Amino acid sequence: MRxxxxRVTEASVTVDGEVIGEICAGLLILICAMQGDGEAEADKLAAKxxxxxxxxxxAGKMNRSVLDTGGAALVVSQFTLAADTSRGNRPGFSTAAPPAEGERLYEYFAGQVRAQGIETATGSFGADMKVRLLNDGPVTIWMDTAA
Structure with missing residues (x-):
């Protein structure tokens, strides 16, 4: 999974003009299931x-987790994280999990984040979403269970 x-001071996701998920301070997590991913990858990533x-x-050092701070998570499906830009100018997404499996793993991952004790809001898989965030820091981190 990718x-x-x-790290955000606030974030929200809107579908058809309606806010369907929002958080105050915490993490915006854009997530993509890749071909071959399963629950083990989702478990590992959620725990990490x-x-x-x-x-x-x-002391101003990055030393605390979202659990330590009592922050929340907004989990949004983002198949474009699977983009392959190695050929041409149009990205390919063939390494992303098929839609049904991607949706299952997205929902499972959000549940695993929630199971860690983190208040969790979500977007809507496959919907045309508008995501708003106020990046804190900014702090942006890329993670991939295959790496």
Missing amino acids: ALIQ IAKLRIFEDE
Whole structure:
């Protein structure tokens, strides 16, 4: 699985003009299931993100996790994280999991983030979403379970 994680002071996702998920301080997690991914990859990634120390402590060092801060997570499906730009100018997405499997793993991953004890909001798989965020830092981190 691939994830792009952004530390945010707020984030929301809107579908058809209606806010369907929003958080205050915490993490915006853009997530993509890749071909061959399963629940083991989702479990590993959710646990790693929950413990990722990217929030500042009292000394100003990135030493605290979203769990430590009581922050929330907004999990948004993002198949374009599978983009292959090695040929031509139009990205290919053939390495992303098929839609049905991608949706299943997206929902499973969001559940695993929630199971870590993190308040979790979500987008809508396959929908035309508008995502708003106020990146804090900015702190943006790329994660891939295959790497």
